[in-house]
Amino acid sequence: MTTDTLALPAALGGTPAFPDGLPLTRVRVPDRRALLERLATVLDSGQLTNGPTVAELELRAAELLDVPHVVAVSNCTAGLMLVLQAAGVGGGRPVVMPGFTFSATAHAAHWAGGTPVFAEAREQDVTLDPEDAAARLAAADRPAALMATHVYGTPCQVERLQEVADEAGVPLVYDAAHGLGSRRRGVPVGGFGLAEVFSMSPTKVAVAGEGGLVATRDAALAERLRTARDYGNPGDYDTLFPGLNARMSELHAAVGLNWLAELPERVAHRGALATDFARRVAGLPGLRPALPEAGDVSTFKDLTLIVDEEVFGLGAPELGRALGAEGIDSRRYFHPPVQRQRAYAHLGQAHALPRTDRLAGSVLTLPLWSHMDERVVGRIADAVLRIHPYAHRLRAAGV
Incomplete structure (x- = not known):
């Protein structure tokens, strides 16, 4: 000056x-020519949902995250709702989670039938404080789950949080909306807890337009989620449970693959x-x-x-x-x-x-x-x- x-x-x-x-x-779309070619392929196929592009995105994401199962969904919130439903959250049972998070974390627990119980953030990085979460789980009446958020993409204290969840006998579910590409001590975020749910909305680092990815090591959960995202319909219209229309479209998956590459x-x-x-x-x-x-x-x-x-x-x-x-x-x-x-x-x-x-x-x-x-x-x-x-x-x- x-x-x-x-x-x-x-x-x-x-x-x-x-x-x-x-x-x-x-937002700057990477490799627009490749994206347009991929979108043209989808449009020419005449299949805009339940197709090979979503399956390819799931496969590429699983490889990137080093997890056996990834299920693409319409958005992160829907993915969290379906994971919590599968985990047995319901009946108003307590779900301990951070107060310092986006409201969708709590909304998902509410819609799955749980009652949010909020816990403190860590001073250092504003992620969930495991010790405060442990105290609130211990004080809760029949807690149903523990949720944590990788705030701003900063990995949580995953090791201690898993101990806390195991001690309380509840599943650990991560709102990983910000975390697609984060790593904890060299390990990709995605394989921690029962499941980690990512967002691919336009403000994220990997974009599908709108969309989400559920990463898990639990084969039974992954299978249920594939049914749950299609109304709970196993294919014969005799629905197994109340699911959602939470499918990711082929067009969104094409955009997501484009962003995932880099x-x-x-x-x-x-x-x-x-x-x-x-x-x-x-x-x-x-x-x-x-x-x-x-x-x-x-x-x-x-x-x-x-x-x-x-x-x-x-x-x-x-x-x-x-x-x-x-x-x-x-x-x-x-x-x-x-x-x-x-x-x-x-x-x-x-x-x-x-x-x-x-x-x-x-x-x-x-x-x-x-x-x-x-x-x-x-x-x-x-x-x-x-x-x-x-x-x-x-x-x-x-x-």
Whole structure:
């Protein structure tokens, strides 16, 4: 910056870092020619569902995740619902899960007939705290399941969570919506617990347009899910149980195969960008990115900051508005936490998770795309660094 005007944050009259705007997400379809050829093949076949393209996607995903079974579904939420139904969640029995997660985690348990019981997030990486989950399982009356979320693509403490689930005698199900491509201590996310359910919606690192994948090592579960996603119909219209129309179409599977082909490279690039951003803002008081443990690989579906308002001088909402003046889009994933949302007010758990409340009140998610380059990441970091010295002036100005 060469002048005081340029050095000022845009909210105080400086030049915006991104005058044309920088959206939170931006999708660029890889290898469009190959995709169009694949889509043409599907359209020419005249078979738009229950066809070979879905089967190919399942096979390729199973190879990538190093699991024996992958079942493609219409979306992650439907996959979670069907897994929980198969696991025997019902009758209002408690399902322990994080409060710091997307609402679909709780919605799936509710629709499967369970009652969400929310547990605390870990301070370090905002994934589920295994010890708090263990305490809530022990206090629950006939708990039905334990659910955990790989938040932002950061792998959970899978080893300890499995011990907790085994001690309580309940199945462990992962909402792995963000985690397609993540690794825990070198092992691909996908083979942990009873099942892991991934999303391939447009905001994810691997996209099918809309869609989900259920990964499991349990052959009987996989077989049931293939029936469950087709209304519970085994093929003769004599339905075995109440299923869903949760099939993934051939067209969506074609898109998903296109994205799956370059997933490891895409995840590595996002990780490098997130690491570069963390290096650039290291030492900035009151601010830290949510990062995985050393040795783990996150998809960094989201690049999220945890902002200590007292130390940084601005809270997450204020920093978001200051960045908005710079043209930088942001979101607050996940605020409010699920136990605070109106959909679950009847459970009376709103005040049960003080650490989750504090962390959720402190998060701010910044733009990160799979095709973003390091120069853009540097400009985002520079904008944050430029804002910090003016925190008190920005607050006084009502930003």
